[in-house]
Amino acid sequence: xxxxxxxxxxxxxxxxxxxxxxxxxxxxxxxxxxxxxxxxxxxxxxxxxxxxxxxxxxxxxxxxxxxxxxxxxxxxxxxxxxxxxxxxxxxxxxxxxxxxxxxxxxxxxxxxxxxxxxxxxxxxxxxxxxxxxxxxxxxxxxxxxxxxxxxxxxxxxxxxxxxxxxxxxxxxxxxxxxxxxxxxxxxxxxxxxxxxxxxxxxxxxxxxxxxxxxxxxxxxxxxxxxxxxxxxxxxxxxxxxxxxxxxxxxxxxxxxxxxxxxxxxxxxxxxxxxxxxxxxxxxxxxxxxxxxxxxxxxxxxxxxxxxxxxxxxxxxxxxxxxxxxxxxxxxxxxxxxxxxxxxxxxxxxxxxxxxxxxxxxxxxxxxxxxxxxxxxxxxxxxxxxxxxxxxxxxxxxxxxxxxxxxxxxxxxxxxxxxxxxxxxxxxxxxxxxxxxxxxxxxxxxxxxxxxxxxxxxxxxxxxxxxxxxxxxxxxxxxxxxxxxxxxxxxxxxxxxxxxxxxxxxxxxxxxxxxxxxxxxxxxxxxxxxxxxxxxxxxxxxxxxxxxxxxxxxxxxxxxxxxxxxxxxxxxxxxxxxxxxxxx
Numbered sequence: 001x002x003x004x005x006x007x008x009x010x011x012x013x014x015x016x017x018x019x020x021x022x023x024x025x026x027x028x029x030x031x032x033x034x035x036x037x038x039x040x041x042x043x044x045x046x047x048x049x050x051x052x053x054x055x056x057x058x059x060x061x062x063x064x065x066x067x068x069x070x071x072x073x074x075x076x077x078x079x080x081x082x083x084x085x086x087x088x089x090x091x092x093x094x095x096x097x098x099x100x101x102x103x104x105x106x107x108x109x110x111x112x113x114x115x116x117x118x119x120x121x122x123x124x125x126x127x128x129x130x131x132x133x134x135x136x137x138x139x140x141x142x143x144x145x146x147x148x149x150x151x152x153x154x155x156x157x158x159x160x161x162x163x164x165x166x167x168x169x170x171x172x173x174x175x176x177x178x179x180x181x182x183x184x185x186x187x188x189x190x191x192x193x194x195x196x197x198x199x200x201x202x203x204x205x206x207x208x209x210x211x212x213x214x215x216x217x218x219x220x221x222x223x224x225x226x227x228x229x230x231x232x233x234x235x236x237x238x239x240x241x242x243x244x245x246x247x248x249x250x251x252x253x254x255x256x257x258x259x260x261x262x263x264x265x266x267x268x269x270x271x272x273x274x275x276x277x278x279x280x281x282x283x284x285x286x287x288x289x290x291x292x293x294x295x296x297x298x299x300x301x302x303x304x305x306x307x308x309x310x311x312x313x314x315x316x317x318x319x320x321x322x323x324x325x326x327x328x329x330x331x332x333x334x335x336x337x338x339x340x341x342x343x344x345x346x347x348x349x350x351x352x353x354x355x356x357x358x359x360x361x362x363x364x365x366x367x368x369x370x371x372x373x374x375x376x377x378x379x380x381x382x383x384x385x386x387x388x389x390x391x392x393x394x395x396x397x398x399x400x401x402x403x404x405x406x407x408x409x410x411x412x413x414x415x416x417x418x419x420x421x422x423x424x425x426x427x428x429x430x431x432x433x434x435x436x437x438x439x440x441x442x443x444x445x446x447x448x449x450x451x452x453x454x455x456x457x458x459x460x461x462x463x464x465x466x467x468x469x470x471x472x473x474x475x476x477x478x479x480x481x482x483x484x485x486x487x488x489x490x491x492x493x494x495x496x497x498x499x500x501x502x503x504x505x506x507x508x509x510x511x512x513x514x515x516x517x518x519x520x521x522x523x524x525x526x527x528x529x530x531x532x533x534x535x536x537x538x539x540x541x542x543x544x545x546x547x548x549x550x551x552x553x554x555x556x557x558x559x560x561x562x563x564x565x566x567x568x569x570x571x572x573x574x575x576x577x578x579x580x581x582x583x
Contacts, residue, residue, distance in 0.1 A: 016058045016183065017203035018042075029055040029184075037198070041071070044187050044197035053186045057091055060181045063148040063207040067141070069160060071198040075136035076104030080193045085117065085184035088177045093184065094120040097175050101144065101154075103133050104188075110134040112142070112167065114154060116174055128167035132158055145207060146177055163234055163263055166289075213292040214263075219281060219299035224272045224306070227281055229299060231263045236287040240265050245286055250279045273304035275338035276366055305341035305363045308410050312336040313345075315406055315418045315446055316369060317455075319379075319436040319462055320399040326382060326434075327375035328399050329391075329464050330406060334364040335442055347372070347396055348407040350417075354397035355409075362392055371464035372396065379464050382434070389465035418446040426454040427548055428492050429461075436462035438470040443537060453542065456494045469494045474537055477504050480570055481560050487577035490543030490550055498540040499576045501558065508535050510562040510570070516541060517557045524551060533562070543578055551578050 016026075020042045024031050033052035035045040046052055066086065074080060081104025090096030100122070102113040112128040133140065139160035145153040150173025155164030183204065187197045214231040222228050239245065243255035246267050257268040267281070281299040317331035330347060334340050342362040348355040364370055372394035373379045380391055399406070402422050408415040425432045436455040444451040455461040456469040463469050475484065484500040491497065501514070510533045516525040524545040531539075541558070543550050555577055562570040 015061050015064065015204050015206060016056060017201075017205070018056075019201050020199075024054070026056050027054040028057075029053040040200065042199040042202075044189065044195055046187075046189065046194040048194065049189060049191040051186060051188045053184055055091055056183045058181070058183070058204070060086075060088070060178045060204060061206045062178045064146055064178075064204050065207050066144040066146075066183075066202075066204055067162075068202040069141045069200045070103065070138070071140075071160065072103070072138040073136075073196040073198070074138075074193055076110055076133055076138060078104060078106045079188065079190055080104060080196075081188050082197060083184075083186040083188075085182070085186065086177050087117075087182045087184065088175050088179070089181075091182040091184075093117060093186070096182065098177060098181070099152075099172075099175065101142070103138065103140075108134055112140075112154065112156065114144075114152065114168060114170065116172060118174075125172055126168050126170045128154060128156060129158070132156065132167070147207065148176075148178060149173065150176075165234065210288075210290055211292060213294040213297075214286055214288045216283070216297060216299050219302055221273065221302050221304050222266070224304060225269050227267050227269070227299075227302065229265045229267065229281065229283070231265070231286075233288050234263050235260055235265065236289060236291070239285055239287040239293075242285070243267065245284055247282050248279050249282055250277070275304050275306040275340075278303055303339050303363070305339035308340050308342070308345060308408075308415055310413060310415055312338065312340055312415070313364075313408055314416045314439070314442055315408060316439045316442070317371070317436050317463065317468060318399070318406060318418070318420055319434070319464070320404060320420055321401040321422070321433050321435070323382070323434045326378050327373045328396055329371045329373035329379050329436075329462075330396060331369055331371040331464055332364075332408065333439075333442055334366060334368050334370075337366045339366065340364045342370075344410060346409040347394075348409060349397035349399060349405050350407050351400070351405040352398060356395045356397055358394060360392070360394075369466055373464070383460045383462045383464055385463075385465055389463075391465040416446055418452075420452075424449060424452045426492065426542065427544055428490070428550065429454045434461060436464070438463065438468040440468075440470050440472050440540065441474070441538070443474055450540070454492070456492050456497075458492075458494045470497075472498065472500060472538060472540060475502050476536070477502050480504060481562075481572045481574070483558075483574050483576055484538070486575075487579050488543070489579045489581050491581065493581075498542055499556075499558070499578075500538050500540045501560070501574070502536075502538045503533060504536045505533060505562075506535075507564070508533070510564045510568075512539070513561045513563075514539060515559045517559065518551070519555045519557075524556075527558075530563075553578055553580055 020036045030052040033046040037043045084101045087096035087098035097118045109130045110133045111130050113124045114126050115124040141157040141162050143155045143164045154168040156167040157163045217232050218230045220228045237260045240260045241258045243258045246255040253269045253271045255267050256270050259266045278301045283297050286294040313332050316333035319329045342358045345358045346355050371391045376391040376393050407417040437452050440451050453470045459469045481503050488496045488499045511530040514527040545551050558574045560572040
């Protein structure tokens with residue numbers, strides 16, 4: 001007589017296990033017909049058609065569960081099948097007594113069969129899901145539980161994992177499988193299936209009642225309204241599909257729908273997530289199939305990352321002439337206060353009509369830097385980057401060593417473009433190999449040639465993945481035009497290398513002409529000519545004259561003339577000292 005029931009099961013304290021990480025020393029029998037493949041699975045590797053067995057003798061616990069993963073790269077049949085025997089008496093199927101699982105029979109509705117064997121005589125006691133193992137290939141994970149009193153429960157994951165679904169429950173106490181016994185794996189195969197059987201993670205473990213509620217394994221933001229939670233076991237669909245069991249305490253955003261698929265729940269919320277602030281999903285009253293209930297739990301901290309839009313990302317640094325055998329890199333900066341998802345971002349070299357696409361789910365935090373390179377460890381070592389540097393592996397288009405183009409695009413929209421040139425390097429750099437070009441200000445345009453300079457010696461000539469050494473930040477002020485410091489030293493030591501003029505204007509659109517004179521009254525540099533200014537910002541002088549040389553040490557006069565199309569004008573004379581070194 002067969003009895004249907006559901007046993008609460010939880011596995012602890014293994015008595016026998018083999019994940020086939022090394023050898024087959026725990027097994028006897030036809031060991032020569034098996035091998036361990038390069039992925040760590042036990043594989044049949046026979047010479048010709050026949051039957052092969054592996055045997056393991058040990059002490060079965062009083063209550064136990066057998067679990068294992070099994071793959072058969074064909075549709076099973078009676079001539080090509082797997083059997084797993086559990087014998088309590090004897091170690092041979094012709095003389096022993098016990099039970100077995102059978103995978104493979106004739107017909108198109110193959111099921112996993114559970115049977116009894118006594119001195120070679122076999123009887124099928126029950127079958128699992130019809131057609132469950134009729135596919136090509138078969139890939140399953142199974143768990144067979146024995147409670148010590150003759151009750152058996154078979155659960156199966158027909159996708160090869162460990163999310164076991166109850167498949168067969170029955171009662172038979174003809175033989176008591178405990179104490180000394182034998183586990184046998186038998187393969188029966190034709191000449192075309194001699195290497196198509198695979199096994200892994202075989203274990204016999206002590207049985208214990210499952211009293212643990214479901215636990216969240218992972219949490220993921222799918223889009224601007226949706227979160228997916230993955231649990232460690234199958235869920236009760238009624239409780240898990242109730243949207244009131246999910247809340248985000250940081251906001252008043254309510255869940256309006258929860259869809260359950262085995263151990264996954266996809267939750268849709270009423271309001272759109274804001275990119276930037278973190279949040280968590282709190283859960284309660286979620287049950288597993290045995291009724292174990294989550295009282296209160298929460299996901300990991302989550303963020304919603306939005307795709308990039310124009311103005312969010314800029315090109316911040318590029319190494320296009322690396323040392324021999326080393327890699328280029330491109331650094332991008334997230335100017336926004338949003339988390340930016342980089343998946344799908346395109347990195348172009350329009351001059352060569354080449355581009356690469358980021359296909360990893362990279363996320364940039366607000367106001368953060370990220371360097372992309374095919375050789376991240378090499379770049380980090382070469383430039384001795386600090387711990388906070390973010391350097392990610394990413395293939396890049398080829399870049400010429402003298403000049404070229406880099407453009408960022410997303411879904412066809414151009415986000416930023418920089419036409420680099422080796423002439424943008426500082427004149428104090430004699431050899432630019434291995435020296436990056438760094439952006440000076442994120443607020444000035446990429447097309448502004450004065451907004452780029454060489455990486456500095458103090459930083460090994462590049463700052464991949466973190467704040468640029470050449471960075472100059474805008475400052476608030478009350479004067480129309482002012483010098484940030486009265487002196488500077490353009491020696492490349494990353495300390496006061498520029499004379500910086502800050503401006504704060506009553507309106508945008510002034511045209512600036514700025515000229516620099518030496519102490520003899522000779523003009524040595526025309527810094528700008530009718531350059532349109534915003535309401536506030538800065539303009540820097542790197543000490544280079546119109547002759548392409550560093551000015552001599554001394555006092556210089558900076559003449560500033562501003563003209564607005566509506567007729568307003570402004571003039572200013574400022575003195576600055578160019579020094580060899582500044583303390």
